[in-house]
Amino acid sequence: MQELFVEGGKRLCGELTIQGSKNGVLPILAATIVCAGECRLGNCPRLRDVDASIAILRHLGCCTRWEGDTLIVDTTHMDGTEVPDALMSEMRSSVIFLGAILARQGEAVLSYPGGCELGPRPIDMHLSALRALGAEIAERSGTLRCQAKVLTAAELVLPLPSVGATENAILAACGADGTTVIYNAAREPEIGELQDFLNAMGAQVRGAGSSIVTVSGKRPLHGGTHRVVADRIVAATYLCAAAGCGGDVRITGVDYRQLATVTGALAEAGCAVESEECAVHLRSEGRLRSIRPVRTAPYPGFPTDAQPALMAALLRAAGSTVFVENIFENRYRHAGELARLGADVRIAGRVAVVSGVDALHGASVRCTDLRGGAALVLAGLQAEGTTRVSLLAHIDRGYVSIERDLTLLGAQIERKEQP
Numbered sequence: 505m506q507e508l509f510v511e512g513g514k515r516l517c518g519e520l521t522i523q524g525s526k527n528g529v530l531p532i533l534a535a536t537i538v539c540a541g542e543c544r545l546g547n548c549p550r551l552r553d554v555d556a557s558i559a560i561l562r563h564l565g566c567c568t569r570w571e572g573d574t575l576i577v578d579t580t581h582m583d584g585t586e587v588p589d590a591l592m593s594e595m596r597s598s599v600i601f602l603g604a605i606l607a608r609q610g611e612a613v614l615s616y617p618g619g620c621e622l623g624p625r626p627i628d629m630h631l632s633a634l635r636a637l638g639a640e641i642a643e644r645s646g647t648l649r650c651q652a653k654v655l656t657a658a659e660l661v662l663p664l665p666s667v668g669a670t671e672n673a674i675l676a677a678c679g680a681d682g683t684t685v686i687y688n689a690a691r692e693p694e695i696g697e698l699q700d701f702l703n704a705m706g707a708q709v710r711g712a713g714s715s716i717v718t719v720s721g722k723r724p725l726h727g728g729t730h731r732v733v734a735d736r737i738v739a740a741t742y743l744c745a746a747a748g749c750g751g752d753v754r755i756t757g758v759d760y761r762q763l764a765t766v767t768g769a770l771a772e773a774g775c776a777v778e779s780e781e782c783a784v785h786l787r788s789e790g791r792l793r794s795i796r797p798v799r800t801a802p803y804p805g806f807p808t809d810a811q812p813a814l815m816a817a818l819l820r821a822a823g824s825t826v827f828v829e830n831i832f833e834n835r836y837r838h839a840g841e842l843a844r845l846g847a848d849v850r851i852a853g854r855v856a857v858v859s860g861v862d863a864l865h866g867a868s869v870r871c872t873d874l875r876g877g878a879a880l881v882l883a884g885l886q887a888e889g890t891t892r893v894s895l896l897a898h899i900d901r902g903y904v905s906i907e908r909d910l911t912l913l914g915a916q917i918e919r920k921e922q923p
């Protein structure tokens with residue numbers, strides 16, 4: 505088992521280019537199967553979740569290979585329609601393949617994606633959208649059997665601006681006759697990136713980034729080339745790391761506008777933040793102050809994925825900060841592990857109150873989920889002494905190498921094999 509050994513007390517200084525986006529590339533990997541051809545994805549991050557998607561693509565009969573940081577996916581000979589339970593359980597967001605398989609093959613069989621560390625992860629909106637497009641979906645003993653010999657454009661209204669449901673609807677609509685309109689679509693940047701990729705394949709998707717997305721389906725498609733954009737949540741993680749430790753960092757390759765709610769919170773906490781076209785420069789004295797309540801919300805609101813990192817940055821701030829987690833039911837599991845480092849985080853349902861303490865002290869902690877695990881590392885960077893972080897598979901789902909990145913910024917952090 506691998507563990508990270510984090511030596512606290514170091515300021516973070518330097519410049520770092522951010523990896524490609526996990527949540528950007530995952531729907532794009534599913535989108536590659538919408539047509540037969542070869543797609544080239546540059547700046548593709550080597551992550552556990554990308555590996556899980558590659559396994560699904562290969563199981564479906566696609567070929568994949570790496571050329572440096574470019575992942576090449578050839579879907580010409582795709583012949584499968586089923587994603588087995590073993591592959592579904594590796595990554596619950598594999599449900600994103602459903603719409604694309606239906607668009608390509610007209611049928612699909614997936615096991616029902618279970619909940620995850622963040623709570624039940626229903627897919628009712630995914631299924632409603634696909635049914636509205638003409639799919640017949642039978643849910644029996646944990647398996648989804650989907651038939652869609654003909655997909656027909658429809659007007660879809662999402663009850664919530666679900667990211668995954670928006671992406672699944674767009675992918676299925678690519679195979680539907682006519683123009684589909686998706687109302688109350690998610691506005692996350694990842695929807696815009698999916699639109700860009702699909703249009704590079706010859707699709708006609710419009711409106712991504714707004715609440716109304718239209719898809720003109722059944723267009724002649726071909727393989728496409730795309731460069732995966734920088735991961736805004738990884739960028740937010742490292743900005744929060746520097747804010748909490750103190751330092752002077754410049755995070756490059758990112759669209760500062762995608763980070764506005766995070767950099768706004770860090771500026772309110774006392775950091776000096778300068779946004780440039782493709783970079784964010786942050787300076788912090790390391791002793792932050794509490795800020796107004798942080799309410800997570802769909803984009804462009806404060807991103808739920810950055811909630812654990814901001815919480816970690818505020819663990820030693822003067823005063824108390826209230827968090828309200830409005831997206832997921834169970835996204836404070838990292839709070840118990842933070843308490844082992846001496847943090848004062850009180851939870852009541854969707855509300856967390858973080859009261860700053862004078863000092864954190866190193867301890868052994870276990871990752872509970874992807875972003876909660878990253879928050880434990882950020883807390884360890886502030887703690888006196890050594891913090892050992894285990895169950896790193898959670899972190900490796902979304903960070904190519906959190907220890908390499910933070911070491912480049914001056915942290916003392918090492919990954920070791922433990923018996």
Ligand code: EPZ
Pocket residue numbers: 526527530597624625626627628629630631664665666667668669690692808809831832833874875902
């Ligand atoms: C995506 O998850 C991201 N994952 C999540 O990032 C992110 O936290 C989330 O969007 C919100 O921004 C990927 O892109 C792979 P949702 P997704 O559908 O699509 C409820 C990370 O750490 N809902 O927008 O699953 C759902 O339960 C991950 O990188 C339904 O009720 O999120 C949740 O409460 C974590 N029915 C809310 O909507 C549905 O059919 C938002 O979920 C679908 C969702």
